[in-house]
Amino acid sequence: MHKHFIEIFIFFLFIFYSADFLGQERISFQSLLSEMTHRESVARFPNPEFKLGQASSYDRRSKVPKGSEWYANKDNSNFIRKETNNGRTEHVLLDEKGPDAIVRFWATFGNKTGGNGTLRFYFDDADTPEIEGDPRMILGESTLVGYPLSASEPQESTYKLRGFNLYLPLPYEKSCKITYESEFVDIKVQSPDYEAAFYNINYRSYPKGTSIETFSKEILEKNTKLVQKTNDILHTQQYVPADGTQTNKETENIRIKPGETYKMNIEGSRAINKIRFKLDAEDLSQGLRSTVVKFQFDGKKTTWSPVGDFFGTGYNVRPVRNWYQQVDAEGYLSCFWIMPFREKATIEIHNLGNQTVNLIDFELSHQTWAWDNRSLYFGTSWKNYPGLYTSKNEEHFDVNYTEIxxxxxxxxxVLTLFNTLNGWWGEGDEKIYIDGEEFPSHFGTGTEDYYGYAWSRWEKIFSHPYIGQPDGSGNMKPGYVVNLRVRGLDAIPFNNHLKLDMEMWHWFKAARIDYAPTTFYYLDPQAEVWVKPDPSGAKRKVTIVRSQLFSNKWTGKRLEAEDTKVLNGNREALIYQYNPNLEWGGILKFYGLPVQKIKFLN
Structure with missing residues (x-):
């Protein structure tokens, strides 16, 4: 009897320390929706842990890093396999064993037949799909759920040229298979009827044994009110102070002279949950770049970034509205990242420029925080690639965002750049390596796909809780660009290493481009970021017009003229051709016009 009692006691002790009693709730449709509306969730390492995977239509010829086909660019209609289901030929996009949860699904469809097929989701080895229908309607046009959990962006763009985004969480216990049926995807590329189907699917893979509830239409219908509430919170993005929130608000403007620093300390186990101010300077663009935010938490330096990039607007004020960042038309900058610390936080704003800057209506709020062994420090890094040439030895290459x-x-x-040519700069794919991977588990289909829109749309700006293009005017012509993506359920946990690269794949190899990615993450106290602060880059004069990167002055011997407009009457009279062996960096064709009669325009 005594022995039996001990066995029972050990059994219940095991149950007590099992997942549920350690704070691991059952993963369900409801729990994932709740997680989306609590910014605090990303500030702790996930419990239960998961790995974020990605399935995409990237060009399968890209097999060997830095190999001859590493930058292959046929990124559409590359499926896992083709199979027959109930007499139908279906192409498989994803086939994963659970317990998992799909947390982001992006797609777009090219050519006149694109998107006319049928998308199907099969859960837990079922022969009948739980979700079935027009792919664009399911992903981006609210067949399943309203905006912004379902969104096509940019909304003002031509319908077929949008990116279709589904953020509705779809958990499953045993398995999930996603297929696409279309008679046009097997047609040869040369045919105008060929369908170009691009997709990126992010999914959480949980450890075996994790308790999870499989998605169904019935569950969706039972949670209509919760879905609507989630949409409302994400869409309005109203800041609701947490319990125990305190606000330090400066009633007067903070004046920071060149070379000086504004500094604030906060004591105790707290978490910053809001920062808001307006930056004023005579040269506002330079002020946004040369004024730098620097945070230390418990003595650990984790955040270093120019102000404009930190708030998602770059070095020009552009409206931004996502789950973590806001910039309004008046130029007020706000962020809602949760930034916890155990004992002390030091907030510094450095003026590295040569002009005085003012922080108008500076406001900082912080809340109580119960620091535990899963709590993480907020961090930001910024990399500057000024005047970056878009080819190396006539080849594309990978640009590093960050490495941790x-x-x-x-x-x-957030990606801030200045493009110098009349051509698309962002053909390149993201490549994300997690925990020592030799081949990236996240291999995308284009920069505009990573940022949630499609087809390099330049004429429309958009804001969404997780993605945005505050400015795309430089996408297809010389000019300024800001693209951004923040993560909720599709945040990427890593245990020992993370590296994010983005291909530099410009349509023109002879371009020069200013390129500055800012990255956001949460770190264990022992983690180290390999990106170091770059004061000289922040001090560098920002590019406002193309001629700052390429001089249009003719010396009689040399001219930097990549895509410079040369007019004779109303017609262009210059063509640029790349040739790295020539002193000019290229060949100029003037259609027989004498050089002295050609007018060069910025």
Whole structure:
């Protein structure tokens, strides 16, 4: 009897320390929706742990890093396999064993037949799909759920040229298979009827034994009110102070002279949950770049970034509205990242420029925080690639966003750039390596796909809780661009290492481009970021017009003229051709016009 009692006691002790009693709730449709509306969730390492995977239509010829076909660019209609289901030929996009949860699904469809097929989701080895229908309607046009959990962006763009985004979580216990049926995807590329189907699917893979509830239409219908509430919170993005929130608000403007620093300390186990101010300077663009935010938490330096990039607007004020960042038309900058610390936080704003800047209506709020062994420090890094040539030895190449050694969670990035040519700069794919992978588990289909829109749309700006293009005017012509993506359920946990590269794949190899990615993450106290602060890059004069990167002055011997407009009457009279062996960096054709009669325009 005594022995039996001990066995029972051990059994219940095991149950007590099992997942549920350690804070691991059952993963369900409801729990995932709840997680989406609590910014605090990304500030702790996930429990239960998961790995974020990605299935995409990237060009399968890209097999060997840095190999001859590493930058292959036929990124559409590359499926896992083709199979027959109930007499139908279906192409498989994803086939994963659970317990998992799909947390982001992006797609777009090219050519006149694109998107006319049928998308199907099969859960837990079922022969009948739980979700079935027009792919664009399911992913981006609210067949399943309203905006912004379902969104096509940019909404003002031509319908077929949008990116279709589904953020509705779809958990499953045993398996999930996603297929696409279309008679046009097997047609040869040369045919105008060929369908170009691009897709990126992010999914969480949980450890075996994790308790999870499989998605169904019935569950969706039972949670209509919760879905609507989630949509409302994400869409309005109203800041609701947490319990125990305190606000330090400066009633007067903060004046920071060149070379000086504004500094604030916060004591105790707290978490910053809001920062808001307006930056004022005579040269506002330079002020947004040369004024730098620097945060230390418990003595650990984790955040270093120019102000404009940190808030998602770059070095020009553009409206931004996502789950973590806001910039309004008046130029007020707000962020809602949760930034916990155990004992002390130091907030510094450095003026590295040569002009005085003012922080108008500076406001900082912080809340109580119960620090535990899963709590993480918020961090930001910024890299500057000024005047970056878009080819190396006539080849494309990978540009590093960030690299981190240690444990943490990756939660987003902002890309600020200035393009110098009349051509698309962002053909390149993201490549994300997690925990020592030799081949990236995240291999995308194009920069505009990573940022949630499609087809390099330049004429429309958009804001969404997780993605946005505050400015796309430089996408297809010389000019300024800001793209951003912040992460909720699709945040990327890593245990010992993370590296994010983006291909530099410009349509023109002879371009020069200013390129500055800012990355956001949460870090274990022992983690180290390999990106170091770059004061000289922040001080560098920002590019406002193309001629700052390429001089249009003719010396009689040399001219930097990549895509410079040369007019004779109303017609262009210059063609640029890349040739790295020539002193000019290219060949100029003037259609027989004498050089002295050609007018060069910025």
């Amino acid at each position: 050694q240690g444990k943490g969670v990756y939660v987003g990035d």
